[in-house]
Amino acid sequence: MTIQWFPGHMAKARREITEKLKLIDVVFELVDARVPLASRNPMIDEITAGKPRLLLLNKADMADPEVTKLWSDYFEQKGLPVLVINSKTGQGINRIETKAKELVKEKFDKMRAKGIVKPRAVRALILGIPNVGKSTLINRMAGKNIAVTGDKPGVTKKQQWIKVGTALELLDTPGILWPKFEDPSIGLKLAVTGAIKETLLDFSEIVLFALKYFKVHYPARLQDRYNLESIPEDPIVLFDEIGKKRGCLMSGGYIDYEKTAEIVLRDIRSEKLGRLSYERPKDFIQ
Numbered sequence: 475m476t477i478q479w480f481p482g483h484m485a486k487a488r489r490e491i492t493e494k495l496k497l498i499d500v501v502f503e504l505v506d507a508r509v510p511l512a513s514r515n516p517m518i519d520e521i522t523a524g525k526p527r528l529l530l531l532n533k534a535d536m537a538d539p540e541v542t543k544l545w546s547d548y549f550e551q552k553g554l555p556v557l558v559i560n561s562k563t564g565q566g567i568n569r570i571e572t573k574a575k576e577l578v579k580e581k582f583d584k585m586r587a588k589g590i591v592k593p594r595a596v597r598a599l600i601l602g603i604p605n606v607g608k609s610t611l612i613n614r615m616a617g618k619n620i621a622v623t624g625d626k627p628g629v630t631k632k633q634q635w636i637k638v639g640t641a642l643e644l645l646d647t648p649g650i651l652w653p654k655f656e657d658p659s660i661g662l663k664l665a666v667t668g669a670i671k672e673t674l675l676d677f678s679e680i681v682l683f684a685l686k687y688f689k690v691h692y693p694a695r696l697q698d699r700y701n702l703e704s705i706p707e708d709p710i711v712l713f714d715e716i717g718k719k720r721g722c723l724m725s726g727g728y729i730d731y732e733k734t735a736e737i738v739l740r741d742i743r744s745e746k747l748g749r750l751s752y753e754r755p756k757d758f759i760q
């Protein structure tokens with residue numbers, strides 16, 4: 475699903491989430507572990523202000539595990555609790571309930587002290603930009619397949635609570651937020667990880683962006699995969715070399731960049747280059 479966000483859509487999304495927040499005790503913010511900053515909504519702190527939040531680094535199965543650990547420490551140091559998960563297989567999700575209970579303990583203790591003794595489940599909402607895995611996670615947590623849809627205009631759907639474990643209830647519709655737009659590299663990171671349709675961007679541009687990053691962080695994998703003796707300094711030359719190795723030539727001996735880009739993108743998506751992350755905390759410290 476690709477959503478084109480306009481100011482009106484953003485305002486509507488925000489209103490809907492504000493309504494949902496009234497019903498819940500804790501927010502599960504879902505991001506892509508490969509691009510945990512690029513896949514965040516720019517106003518998340520403001521939108522969720524006052525609600526305890528748990529950050530879920532999803533799709534960790536595709537991310538570089540060492541980098542995911544760095545991100546996990548980075549957010550924890552900033553006071554944001556984190557869990558590393560894979561919504562497809564369910565890995566890591568059994569810890570969500572315990573974490574959620576910890577996060578609302580203070581509030582629930584106060585309620586109890588005030589004499590609101592009736593125990594109830596912790597209520598949670600999943601929030602995130604499109605394609606980070608919200609529906610997949612809801613289905614995993616529900617333990618069955620339910621049709622998860624975003625709120626469609628004109629369709630009023632009764633909100634349902636999904637029971638998870640013994641002490642957690644999840645709203646069956648996630649909150650869909652818009653991604654960041656301000657920096658072109660964010661669009662490229664979202665395109666390479668499949669969060670936005672690559673047809674919106676130039677194929678070669680996405681791959682060139684990825685190659686620049688791999689050249690610095692995963693040179694050995696590039697050499698291995700494409701049989702390169704060394705990694706050329708210039709990323710365009712690197713692109714050329716890969717094209718040649720893969721036989722992507724047009725008449726006159728020119729490199730077919732489109733075809734080369736398709737091959738590299740397919741390799742990335744099918745994890746032929748291994749588990750990859752596209753940003754690390756230290757990129758943002760300068």
Ligand code: GDP
Nearest residue numbers: 532533534560561562604605606607608609610
């Ligand atoms: P939503 O738009 O946030 O609801 O995202 P979806 O749940 O539709 O997921 C988008 C794509 O990511 C789908 O193809 C999912 O199968 C895939 N996906 C979701 N979570 C994971 C995960 O943890 N690992 C992997 N490998 N793929 C995932």
